[in-house]
Amino acid sequence: ANDRLQFSATGLPAGLRLSADGVIAGVPTQTGKPAEVHITATDLSGLSQQTTLLLGVVEVPGVIGLSAAPQADRLLHGGENIDLLVQLNEAVVVQGTPVLNLLINDSPAQATYLSGSGKDQLLFRLSAPPYGSGNDIQAMGIETANATLVGLTTGQSLLTQIHGVRTQDIMLDNSAPLAPGLALALDSGADPSDGVSREGRVNVLGLEPQASYAFSLDDGATWTAGTGTQFSLPAASYDPGQIKVRQIDAAGNTSPVAHNLQKWLIDAQAPTAQLSVELPDNASVLKANATATLRLILSEPLPNPPHVDSEAGQLGPWQAVSETEFTATFIPKNLIEGTFALKLGEFQDAAGNPGQYSSQSATTIQVDTRPPLAPSLFLTDTGRSSSDGVSQNPMLQVKGLEPQASWAYSTDGGVNWTNGSGESLTLADGVYPRAQILVRQTDAAGNRSGVGQNALQWQIDTTAPAVMGQAIGGDDVVNASERSAGVWVAGLASGSAQGDGVKVSWGNVQKTTTTAADGSWAVRFASSDIPSGELTSVVQVSVTDLAGNVGSSAPQTVRIDSIAPRLALPQDLLPSTPDGLGEGLAGVVVDNILNAAERAIIVAGPDGTWTLQGSTSAEAGQSVTVYFNARAYNGSVAAGSDGSQRWSAPIASADVAELAHGNRYALAVD
Structure with missing residues (x-):
């Protein structure tokens, strides 16, 4: 009973076949009388058994096909109707309401007759059951309890049993699809x-x-x-x-x-970024050994803030101030100078929207980490030499300053520094050894230069020597004999050094010499160098020191008295000289005769009672000598009341007493 059998048949009418499970099915192609049909069943062991039956084919109306009616929707689910077309092998006359029994996916169902009497196609309507899914609809039979179906040709009743008629072009789908x-x-x-x-x-x-x-x-x-x-x-x-x-x-x-x-x-909104630069102390330039702060402000949080590239330096890691604000330290490169771009790298938000740069994203930074060159100091070298470092000009020129740079200088070798202004500095008088004067500059970025210095010893001397001349000839009067012999003009220049130049001008003649170690100087004027005649001349002396300072003496007035003065004696006293004026003698003698009475008055009086006087061309203050009776008497020249020059000399009374009666005495004036 548990054996699996294989069936075979011989003698089947044409159009019929024996299925594997032993069912004879098919549509006979011709009628015929009953004949023997031999059917053999064989088990797996090879044992078989045969049976014989008589099978004939007679022509009666029957169902030979099943399909959906034209225009019908072949996909349906529970509760939907579909019209089925049943194909017959003969037209039939239908009376009543036959019912078509079906198996839909192995579940029984029934379709109700609609139309088709007198035709070989009957139309049934199926209401799809609300269960089951599949496309296998099999016609099982037609119930004729309330109907008759008779073939028009044979007059035979329709065969109500149906075998092997099915359709698979109709899909019953009562299964909900999976959730998408x-x-x-x-x-x-x-x-x-x-x-x-x-x-x-x-x-x-x-x-x-x-x-x-x-x-x-x-x-x-x-x-x-x-x-x-x-x-x-x-x-x-x-x-x-x-x-x-x-x-x-x-x-x-x-x-x-x-x-x-x-x-x-x-998120379809592109993020934006703003980049700004903050320099220390509100500076405009980033200097050496300083850092800047870059501030990044985003329109929305990003997975990663963008990086920043610049030829000017390197950016440290971003530090979050908030989800949308970051700061980072920017470290400049060494020894660079200029304006550099800060290039914000590409960025995107969490949604992948490419970032957009705001107007501030194209940011630049001005960097100057290159120290300026050391400034130079320049001295205007004055005086005898243009290269000895000695100058009367205390102002030093500072060269090599950068625009907007500040600078400072030191005059004590760097112990103390003073801020400079302009492009020069002024030194006090003194000697400055090499490298005692220093100068440095700080550029606009704050970078400090190296130190410039005086490469040589410099001396600043702004004080002119004080010049004093000595009296020429002892009295600033040059007489004929002095002029004839020549005179020395000498003096002292305080504040000078040995070798300072001396220039002496007297009239149209200039003489030069140099000072001695003690500041003294002297120059000789020969007779031909000295003005001649009776006149007043001026001697001017100037001394130029090593730094070029010129000290001048006050104009020194010198009287030239190279012509002997003219002296006049009373005309009646002695023979007149060519220049005599015929003056009388002061006192009692007015007639050039000294009588006894006159002599007695003079002798009795004090010394100087008898004064000899006369006119002269000599200047007031000059001395005269009166020679009388082989004796010399000193006198002087004074201005008279009429503006003329008068000489006078007192005669001692005792000398008058010695005069003898009746003698003639000579009188001379020099």
Whole structure:
């Protein structure tokens, strides 16, 4: 009983066949009388058994085909109707309401007769059962309890049993489709699975062929019919479960609802960045050994802040002030100078939107980490030598200063520093050994230069020598004998050094010499160098020291008295000289005769009672000598009341007493 049998048959009418399970099926192609048909059953061991039956073929109306009626929808689900077309091998006349028994996917069902009497096709209507799914519909038979079906040709009743008639072109679908899936078409940005995208396209996955779908963005409150396999989300944030989707298959079955499993963020807005530079102490230039702060402000949080490139230096790591603000330290390179661009690198937000630079993103930074060159000091070398470092000009020129640089100098070898101004400095008088005067500059960025210095010893001397001349000839009067012999003009220049130049001008003659170690000097004027005659002349002396300072003496007035003065004696006293004026003698003698009475008056009086006087061309103050009786008497020249020059000399009374009566005495004036 448990053996598996194989069947075979011989003698079957044409059009019939024996199935593997021993069923004779098919449509005979011709009628015939009953004949023997031998059927053999063989088990797996090879044992067989044969039986014989008589089988004839007679022609009666019967069902030979089953299909959906034209124009009918061949896909249906429970409760939907479909018209079935039953094909007969003979036209039949139908009376009553026959019922078509079916097996739909092995489940029994019935279809109700609609029309077809007198034709070889009968139309039945099937109401699909609400269960089962498949495309196997088999005709099992026609119930004729309330109807008759008779063939028009044979007059035979329709064969109510139906074998082997089925259709598979009708699909009964009572199964709900699976819930579709949801996925972002593009999960952009750095993380491809974070649910953040710059695009709102959503792929609907798992749709059945010919199925439709609908989606909801408000947790199922409202639904929108979808098209294709995508729908778009507006830019917004969507919580898990907020986005729902369902599908309706071609049969009309609605799937369960699917939803987004993670939070989705749709962001189509490009992020922006602002980059600014903050220099220490509000400086405009970044100097050496200093750092700048770069400040980055973002329009939204980013997975990573952008990097900054610059030829001017290196940026340290970003430090977060907030989610959208960062700072970093910028360290400049050494020995560079200029304005450099700070190039903000490419960046994108979590959604993958490329960043956009604001107007401040094209930022520059001015860097000066190159120390300026040391300034130079220049002395205006005056005096006898232009290269001895001695000058009367205390102002030093400072060369090599950069624009907007400040500078300072030291005159004590760097112990103390003084801020300079302009492009020069002024030194006090003194000697400055090599490297005692220092200068340095600080550029606009604050970089300090090396130190410039005086390479040689410098001496600043702004004080002119004080010049004093000695009286020429002892009295600043040059008489004829002095002029004839020549005179020395000498003096002293205090504050001078040995070798300082001396220039002496007397009239139109100039003489030069140098000072001795003690500042003294002397120069000889020969007779031919000295003005002649009776006149007043001026001697001017100047001394030029090593630094070129010129000291001058006050004009020295010298009287030239190289012509002997003219002296006049009383005309009647002695023979007149060519220049005599015929003056009388003062006192009692007015007639050039000294009588006894006159002599007695003079002798009795004090010395000087008798004064000899006369006119002269000599200047007031000059001395005269009167020779009388072989004796010399000193006198002087004074201005008379009439403006003329008068000489006078007192005669001693005792000398007059010695005069003898009757003698003649000579009188001379020199």
